[in-house]
Amino acid sequence: MTLKELAERLGLSPTTVSRALNGYPEVNAATRARVEQAAQQYGYVPSAMARRLATGRSMAIGHVIPLSEHQMINPIFAEFMAGASEIYSTEGYETILSAIPAEQEENAYRELARKRSVDGLIVHAPRLDDPRIDLLKELGLPFVVHGRAVNGEDPPVYLDINNRASFEQATEHLIGLGHRRFGLLNGMETISFARRRRRGFEQALERHGIELASARMVNLEMTETNAYNVTNRWLAEDAPPTAILTSSLISALGVERAVREAGLTIGHDVSLISHDDDLSFLRNVGDPPPFTTFRSSIGQAGATCARMLIDQLAGKPVESRIWTCEFIQGRSTGKAPA
Known part of the structure; x- marks a missing residue:
C-alpha cells in the first residue's frame, strides 16, 4: 500500500x-x-x-568506535548493538558504524555533523574528562552516553549501572565469608566504569582495615587470556589470594582455568565473584549457576540507550538512569580456607 x-x-x-x-x-x-x-x-x-x-532527518543513529590498542569491537559491544538494533529497526532508523583509528575520532564526529549523516549518536565507554562530551555539545548533535564520565560539569543524558555499589557489596560478601587476601581483575581504568568498580572494592577493604598491595589490583583488557596469566602469577605467590573479583564473566573463565590447572577448586580453595553482562552467548545458568555474579543485561542496555536517544530526538523529556545490578549466588564462592 x-x-x-x-x-x-x-x-x-x-x-x-x-x-x-x-x-x-x-x-x-x-x-x-x-x-x-x-x-x-x-x-x-x-x-x-x-x-x-x-x-528532513537522516533517519540514522551513529556509533563511532576508535580502533586502538584496546579495541571496543568485541562480543560485549556486539551484544549492545543487538539490543539497540531492535529499537532502531522498529522505529525506522538505520545504523552508521564508524570504526576509525583513535587519532581520527574527533574528525569522525565533525564529519558526521557536517554531512548531517546521523540524527544522533550513542557514546560508548566514557573516559576521565571525556573530550567527546564537549565536542558533541559544540556540534549540536544529540547524544546519549552508555556509562558516566568520571567528572565534568553539566553531565549529558546517560544510562549506567551502579558499578561502585556492586563491587563494594561483592567485597563485603567475601569478607563476610572470612576472606582477607584479595585480587581485583578490573577493566581498563581509563574508562569510568572500571574506576568506580575499584573504588567500591577499596571502600569495603578500608572499612575492615584490610590492606591490599597494588600488584593485586590489575586493570587490563577483559580477556580470558589476560585473566589466566594474572591468576597464574598470583597463585605462585607465598600467600596467594583466596578471593578474586573480575569485571567480566569472560575474565572469570580465565581465572577458573588457572585455578583448575593449579589443582585447586573454585568455591573451595579460591572464591570468585564476577560482574556478569548476561551475554546471550555465555549464559551463567543453573541451580545454582557456576559463578556468583552481579548481573546486568548489556543487550537491554543497548535497547534502552536507543530508546532514550530516539525519545530525545522526538522532543520528549529524557532523564539519566542508573540501574542496580542483581546479585546471583553461584557455586564459585565459599568460606575462606583455613
Missing part, C-alpha cells in the same frame, strides 16, 4: 497522513491515533527515503 492509497482510505490528504506518521505536533492526537491504527491495520510501512524527505 502506498501513502496515497492509505490517505484515500482515511479521507485525508497525503500530507496530513505523512505528518501524522512522522510525529508533527500540528496534527492533533485523535487524527494521529487514527492514522497510526490504519497504517498498522493495512500493513503500511513508509520507506526510509520517504521518511527522510518528510522529516
Whole structure:
C-alpha cells in the first residue's frame, strides 16, 4: 500500500497522513491515533527515503568506535548493538558504524555533523574528562552516553549501572565469608566504569582495615587470556589470594582455568565473584549457576540507550538512569580456607 492509497482510505490528504506518521505536533492526537491504527491495520510501512524527505532527518543513529590498542569491537559491544538494533529497526532508523583509528575520532564526529549523516549518536565507554562530551555539545548533535564520565560539569543524558555499589557489596560478601587476601581483575581504568568498580572494592577493604598491595589490583583488557596469566602469577605467590573479583564473566573463565590447572577448586580453595553482562552467548545458568555474579543485561542496555536517544530526538523529556545490578549466588564462592 502506498501513502496515497492509505490517505484515500482515511479521507485525508497525503500530507496530513505523512505528518501524522512522522510525529508533527500540528496534527492533533485523535487524527494521529487514527492514522497510526490504519497504517498498522493495512500493513503500511513508509520507506526510509520517504521518511527522510518528510522529516528532513537522516533517519540514522551513529556509533563511532576508535580502533586502538584496546579495541571496543568485541562480543560485549556486539551484544549492545543487538539490543539497540531492535529499537532502531522498529522505529525506522538505520545504523552508521564508524570504526576509525583513535587519532581520527574527533574528525569522525565533525564529519558526521557536517554531512548531517546521523540524527544522533550513542557514546560508548566514557573516559576521565571525556573530550567527546564537549565536542558533541559544540556540534549540536544529540547524544546519549552508555556509562558516566568520571567528572565534568553539566553531565549529558546517560544510562549506567551502579558499578561502585556492586563491587563494594561483592567485597563485603567475601569478607563476610572470612576472606582477607584479595585480587581485583578490573577493566581498563581509563574508562569510568572500571574506576568506580575499584573504588567500591577499596571502600569495603578500608572499612575492615584490610590492606591490599597494588600488584593485586590489575586493570587490563577483559580477556580470558589476560585473566589466566594474572591468576597464574598470583597463585605462585607465598600467600596467594583466596578471593578474586573480575569485571567480566569472560575474565572469570580465565581465572577458573588457572585455578583448575593449579589443582585447586573454585568455591573451595579460591572464591570468585564476577560482574556478569548476561551475554546471550555465555549464559551463567543453573541451580545454582557456576559463578556468583552481579548481573546486568548489556543487550537491554543497548535497547534502552536507543530508546532514550530516539525519545530525545522526538522532543520528549529524557532523564539519566542508573540501574542496580542483581546479585546471583553461584557455586564459585565459599568460606575462606583455613
